[in-house]
Amino acid sequence: MRDVAVVSFAYSNVARDSSHNETEMIVPVLQEAIAESGIAHNDIGFVCSGSLDYLQGGPFAFVAGLDAVGAWPPVRESHVEMDAAWALYEAWVAIQTGEVDSALVYGFGKSSPGDLHEIMTLQLDPYYVLPQWPSMVDLAALQACAFLEADGATEKDLAEVAARSQRNAQDNPNALRKGSITAADVLKQPVTHHPLRDADVFPITDGSAAVVIAAGELARKVSKRPAWIRGIEHRIEAHGLGVRDLTRSESTRAAGEAAGVASGNVDVAELHAQFSHEELILAEALGLDATKTSINPSGGALAANAVMSAGLVRIGEVAQRITNGEADRGVAHATSGPCLQQNLVCVLEGE
Amino acid sequence: MTDVFTARHVIEYPGGYTRSVGPVIGRFLTGLRDGRLLAVRLTDGRVLVPPTEYDPATSATVAAEGDHWIEVGPRGTVQSFTWVSQPRKGKHSLDKPFAFALIRPDGADTAILHVVDCGRADAIRVGSRVAPKWRPERTGSIADIEAWLPLGDGEEPEPAPLHVPADDEGPVTGITVPIRLEYELTAGIATTRYLKGLGEGRIIGGRSPSSDEVYAASRGTDPKSGEPTSIEVEVRDTGVITTFCVVNVPGLSELAPEIPYVSAQILLDGANNTFFGLIRGVAVDDVHMGQRVKAHWADELKPDHTSIQWFEPTGEPDADYDLYKDYL
Numbered sequence: 001m002r003d004v005a006v007v008s009f010a011y012s013n014v015a016r017d018s019s020h021n022e023t024e025m026i027v028p029v030l031q032e033a034i035a036e037s038g039i040a041h042n043d044i045g046f047v048c049s050g051s052l053d054y055l056q057g058g059p060f061a062f063v064a065g066l067d068a069v070g071a072w073p074p075v076r077e078s079h080v081e082m083d084a085a086w087a088l089y090e091a092w093v094a095i096q097t098g099e100v101d102s103a104l105v106y107g108f109g110k111s112s113p114g115d116l117h118e119i120m121t122l123q124l125d126p127y128y129v130l131p132q133w134p135s136m137v138d139l140a141a142l143q144a145c146a147f148l149e150a151d152g153a154t155e156k157d158l159a160e161v162a163a164r165s166q167r168n169a170q171d172n173p174n175a176l177r178k179g180s181i182t183a184a185d186v187l188k189q190p191v192t193h194h195p196l197r198d199a200d201v202f203p204i205t206d207g208s209a210a211v212v213i214a215a216g217e218l219a220r221k222v223s224k225r226p227a228w229i230r231g232i233e234h235r236i237e238a239h240g241l242g243v244r245d246l247t248r249s250e251s252t253r254a255a256g257e258a259a260g261v262a263s264g265n266v267d268v269a270e271l272h273a274q275f276s277h278e279e280l281i282l283a284e285a286l287g288l289d290a291t292k293t294s295i296n297p298s299g300g301a302l303a304a305n306a307v308m309s310a311g312l313v314r315i316g317e318v319a320q321r322i323t324n325g326e327a328d329r330g331v332a333h334a335t336s337g338p339c340l341q342q343n344l345v346c347v348l349e350g351e
Numbered sequence: 352m353t354d355v356f357t358a359r360h361v362i363e364y365p366g367g368y369t370r371s372v373g374p375v376i377g378r379f380l381t382g383l384r385d386g387r388l389l390a391v392r393l394t395d396g397r398v399l400v401p402p403t404e405y406d407p408a409t410s411a412t413v414a415a416e417g418d419h420w421i422e423v424g425p426r427g428t429v430q431s432f433t434w435v436s437q438p439r440k441g442k443h444s445l446d447k448p449f450a451f452a453l454i455r456p457d458g459a460d461t462a463i464l465h466v467v468d469c470g471r472a473d474a475i476r477v478g479s480r481v482a483p484k485w486r487p488e489r490t491g492s493i494a495d496i497e498a499w500l501p502l503g504d505g506e507e508p509e510p511a512p513l514h515v516p517a518d519d520e521g522p523v524t525g526i527t528v529p530i531r532l533e534y535e536l537t538a539g540i541a542t543t544r545y546l547k548g549l550g551e552g553r554i555i556g557g558r559s560p561s562s563d564e565v566y567a568a569s570r571g572t573d574p575k576s577g578e579p580t581s582i583e584v585e586v587r588d589t590g591v592i593t594t595f596c597v598v599n600v601p602g603l604s605e606l607a608p609e610i611p612y613v614s615a616q617i618l619l620d621g622a623n624n625t626f627f628g629l630i631r632g633v634a635v636d637d638v639h640m641g642q643r644v645k646a647h648w649a650d651e652l653k654p655d656h657t658s659i660q661w662f663e664p665t666g667e668p669d670a671d672y673d674l675y676k677d678y679l
Binding site: 019021027030031113119135142194242 | 355357360362368370372376380399400401403407408430431432433434435436439442443444451452453455461462463464465466472477492493494526528530532533534535536537538539540541542569570571572573574575576577578579
């Protein structure tokens with residue numbers, strides 16, 4: 001295995017970007033990540049992106065993103081119709097092949113132009129589930145209901161997660177929902193999707209993120225403290241919600257075990273929990289102890305969740321804390337599919 | 352910037368999206384049409400409903416025929432639920448508030464996602480007993496169950512109204528799923544600038560500060576470098592046909608002329624990218640690479656693509672191949 005590290009990270013979120021098209025939205029983030037990487041634009045060996053055509057409502061909409069990359073002379077490029085955390089996985093594999101030493105990974109998406117909760121319904125089983133049009137929030141609420149019933153947790157536990165997210169997010173310029181609030185404040189909100197309240201559900205977010213990763217000596221040369229990827233794994237569960245145990249995340253547990261989460265201290269964890277109960281399920285699956293690990297210090301996805309980049313942001317947030325010396329070792333998690341169907345776990349460490 | 356253009360956009364598959372369901376799902380849907388809930392017993396003894404073509408745990412094949420097919424329900428138990436206070440018109444089957452629930456039919460080990468019509472949010476809980484309310488007319492779809500209704504202690508489920516098959520009715524092989532999504536798209540700064548130019552009879556492009564190359568109708572970046580084309584540059588409405596296509600297929604768009612017609616890539620004077628346009632005012636057979644053309648503007652200019660109706664030859668001598676060879 002080649003040592004690969006995150007050497008730069010940039011991202012941007014707004015509630016609704018009504019000024020820029022997607023290409024224009026990506027440009028500043030890509031420029032920042034490339035500039036901060038210390039690697040010349042044309043020396044980056046591979047480019048991989050994550051996006052979702054249905055967010056723009058057009059086929060091959062992701063191709064326009066390449067206008068922001070600067071793809072001349074021709075670049076080695078790939079795309080995943082998933083969160084860009086999976087694009088980072090592909091880039092990491094590309095570096096493992098030995099053919100390239102660095103990669104630019106980016107994800108982007110605007111959730112505001114369409115009805116995101118409805119768009120996500122299209123990823124469901126088209127025979128039994130899609131025709132009934134449950135929204136992604138409806139499905140998350142079914143998982144929350146099952147979790148509370150089985151775990152003995154209460155709506156107050158969910159509110160604690162939601163309130164902590166908003167408090168942590170206060171220092172994060174890219175967070176949309178933030179404030180000095182308590183669980184009691186959250187519990188005063190009406191339940192919108194039993195048992196969830198607005199604060200338990202991620203805010204609609206337009207945004208993008210970019211990361212540059214590099215191998216071995218190159219990473220050491222360009223970064224004062226590279227955030228080394230010690231393990232990166234992803235696992236998926238059945239798509240039928242009725243056949244899964246929604247009260248726990250076996251795929252996260254298996255990915256975390258394979259990535260080596262438990263083989264050292266976890267100073268910081270960024271979990272792609274788009275709903276309050278998901279953070280509790282994920283923390284349990286990864287064996288995290290909230291007294292020893294700072295969970296979602298950025299505010300996490302409850303503070304801002306730009307679909308298709310929010311998972312990559314989790315990796316970037318952990319890497320940045322390692323690079324600036326706040327943490328020595330951390331865990332990043334990204335999710336895709338309904339109710340935490342697919343999960344990616346990345347263990348990062350400084351030297 | 353507040354005056355960026357937006358556009359309403361709809362994705363819809365007219366008549367719905369048709370899907371073949373295959374023999375396993377088809378058998379389950381045929382069961383629904385008959386008013387029965389069919390399930391399959393997997394090799395480890397678990398009973399799977401609704402059935403899939405594979406065991407979700409082992410991926411082993413689930414055969415479409417055999418005595419592992421059994422009937423479950425119709426009574427079921429709510430495993431989890433959420434309340435939908437505002438049904439989505441044209442999407443949800445009920446036009447009044449309802450619950451989505453995972454319901455485990457009696458005799459099954461898995462749950463089915465469906466609608467519970469229980470009137471009020473507090474009339475459902477985990478463990479509630481429910482039974483299907485069957486539609487009188489059934490087509491072989493998940494919507495053949497209109498909703499599940501709460502079932503009191505000792506209460507008998509309402510049987511499905513008899514399905515009288517048509518003479519030529521066979522097993523269910525397909526379903527139709529209407530899909531409609533609505534968007535409000537943002538053109539962005541560069542595209543808005545370009546479209547406004549069209550409304551003024553001008554073609555606006557841009558270039559980045561570090562490049563001499565001008566891109567007409569760009570999305571806001573120099574696609575070679577990825578840098579913003581922050582400098583606005585007007586290009587000419589004349590140019591050179593770099594390549595073209597004679598279209599013999601009718602009805603490709605509302606703007607399309609009678610076939611045969613020519614669509615072409617045109618290198619506009621002052622631009623470093625090609626521009627799409629129709630070619631008219633010349634016999635189809637006389638269109639050629641290197642031909643000089645000029646935009647024919649609409650009498651009434653609007654900030655959209657209708658302002659340039661087509662390009663037509665200027666009569667100038669053809670351009671040298673070297674001038675446009677890098678744009679093919």
